[in-house]
Amino acid sequence: MEILVCIKRVPDTSENEIQIEGAGTDIARDDLVYSVNEPDNYAVEEALQIVGRTGGSVTVVTVGGEEDEEVLRREMAMGATRGVLISDDSFQGSDGRGIAAILKAFVQRGHYDLILTGVQADGGCAQVGGMLAALLDYPFASLVTSIEVLEGRKLKIGREIEGGGKEINAIDLPCVLSIQTGINEPRYVGMRGIRQIASVPIPTLGAAELGVETELVGAIAAKVKRTGYFVPAAGKGAEMLAGSREEVVEKLMDLLKAKGGLN
């Protein structure tokens, strides 16, 4: 099976103290460290496991700049067959639809049976996967937590649903799936793997080579624009429990039950 995984380089919240920059339209980015968007990493692992069972190859692609090569290399060190960087000045400021349009052009240049994205990235929009499927007119499923390859170009997929349950669907290939974390246990990528892949050239494709519909990309075409950021003020919801250890534990249990934290 030929699998494409769309990935994104994002600031890692566990390693950064995210602060809003002066103008209030972005976060301060000068001292950030980046990594692969976590759900994307699970998507790549899932792709590698599927290919391990059924054969084929895994391509990872990202839309961005030179600095984004780092995440392609990390996923290649993980085992992805090839990485492709899509980069063009005209892509600056694209909204979700713009990114989906760019990826659509890339997908149409190849022959992919399955396209995976992470369920969402740092922006929390969770839209590129769905839009990409719509633009390609492919079936789409979100929040996927298990994939089984069936006969006759079909997949059996599990999806997370409200309340912790899971539903099972059959879906035709080719399709787009957005992958939820926890679907697998991604393998560790060590320094050694990254060093070994460090000098492998990564092809870069621009708008012209891909034949991107230019009217959909870039800041001008964007129909969703970020206008501001703010950090909500800390509320007064905290309640300190007092009493002996046993009493505190009992009160906490009651509260958890009352708020639905325990079933």
Next chain:
Amino acid sequence: MQESIDSIAGAWFWLIRGRDLFLFLHLLGLACFGYIVTRRLTPLLRAQRDFRFDRPLARLGKVLQFWLAQWRHPRYRFAGTIHILIFAGFLLLASRAFAVLAMGISDRFAGESGGLYSAIRDYASTVVFLCMAIAIVRRLAFAPARYGRRSADAIFLLALIAILMAADGAFEGSLAAFHARQGGAAMLLPPLSLPWLFKAVFASATLMALVNLHLGAYLTHEVTFFFLLCYRPFGIQFHVETSLFAIYFSKLDRGTVKPVRWGVADEQLDAVPSFGVKKIEDFTWKHLLDFYSCADCGRCADHCPANAAGRPLSPRALSIKTRDYLFRHYPVFGASTDGMPLAGGLYSEDELWSCTTCGACEAECPLLVEYIDKIVDLRRGLVDDGKAPQALHKPLKSLESRGNPFGKMEKKRADWAQGAVRILNGGGSADTLYFVDSITSYDDRIQSIGRATARILASLGENFGILGAKERDSGHDVRRFGEEMLFQALRDHNAENIRASGVRRIVTADPHAYNALKHDYKDMPRVEHVSQAIARAVSTGQIRLNAVENGVFTYHDPCYLGRHNGIYDDPREVLDAIPGLHRVEMPRCRDRSFCCGGGGLALFYEAKEEQRMGVLRVRMAADAGASVVVTACPFCMVNIEDAIKVAGLEGQMTAIDLAELVDRQMVVGHASACPV
């Protein structure tokens, strides 16, 4: 058979002359032994290289101490004493064994023995026989838990040795009885020795019967000897042959970790196709020799804190199952029958991550079997295959991008010092570098150890500073968790900055950093743990300490200060210099200290266990009557403070770092102003 008794070589055994029979049996026995040993050596020849041919004098010293003098055996008084007696008996009986074997093919070795050596060897064989009897009874009736359940093989082997001793005694005793019956010159046998007993038992036998007993005893001795020789390489008694080599080639450098591949420089590691141990031949030949040498005595597992906490790890089981795997994979007869993968097959992954590298097993093993290097090598294999535990992915990634496992910003690395400690900017601006390391830099609780250390160094008038944002994690436990390339990146970064700082000495309060700087880094300035500096200052009177009034103190030896680096006395001397301080020792102290749960990445790894090691440790402190646990390691502090809470000892017991205690008790105004 006939009535001449003095010649074995000339005697008839049924239709065969003794000379021919025993020449044949000797050659057959030796050929079998040679073949078996050759087969056993085959995997060693296919294993990885290991440089163990250097420093012959140091190695000879090890042989004298640990082999000849049986140094570690008295650590288990009863079993150790029995072993020393058996070992000494074997040494004394070696020449006798050869002489007896030679009698079978030539009369030149026969004849009267007598004299001092013969009395000594008669008693030696008697003592060995008694030891075998005691050992068998002990295994049957009073076996310690550490032996596990595989007693049958051990008892069989013990019985064979007992038979060997008895056969020799009967051989000698029947001869003496024969001569006595003939009325010839009486053979003097040492009273109460085996031959003496046999002589007494045989006293009423006919001459014919005595000849038959004599020849029968010889034949029994011959068959038992060669059977034992050829059977030993199939089990724990192979250590009789291998121990001398295992100890000669044992590891000489404490605290170090073996390189990925011996003979491959760090710069060439990118060309190495596979890291660590993934298949049995990836072990070094010495490590395979270790598996053969393990005597299954269980002392390692008896002291392994992971084993005590119910983690799925026992050093003894690791050795024995690997030995059995080796036997199946390289069998003496027939084709290899084992293709099981090592990690995930022979060993569970949890088993390999359960080790804290505390070194208790290695401190205990009488045969100097190594465990840490093997486990690190197996972990390297797992990491190379992407199988690092999930819980470690984030800390490892953070170490790569931020230089600490917590994902904290580099620029905040010196925040603990609150601006009061100089940050070194190269060019020989200070004599001494205080290497802080990650946990002391970033952990709210542990930062207090950092501030105490800085105040102590200042009060000693040290011209010191820290690297600040340029310091990265020492990588000590990154290396021991198998992520060698990440360790090397951290090491190279730190080494470069330390050299650039121009300091002549490094001080740290973190034994893991201390061990890394001392053993894992190359060409560093002299490294000291702060307890050494304090002990010196206390002994010269540079630091004076106020009295403590309350509490019973006990000192918990951190593994990487004590066992791995031999610093046991300095911290104790400091404690004992505090007036009024009442100090007790836990039974598990010094080189038998019990690991509190491990440092570095071990803090992030959630092992499957029944009980926390730290909880076991604080209970030991409570049993010793202590109300204050003093330690000298930031990771010990984290583990022990947690354990005090988990064990429900809050309010009854506290933990304090040696540096914190000294900082608290220092006579103020005695030295220069405090910077923090």
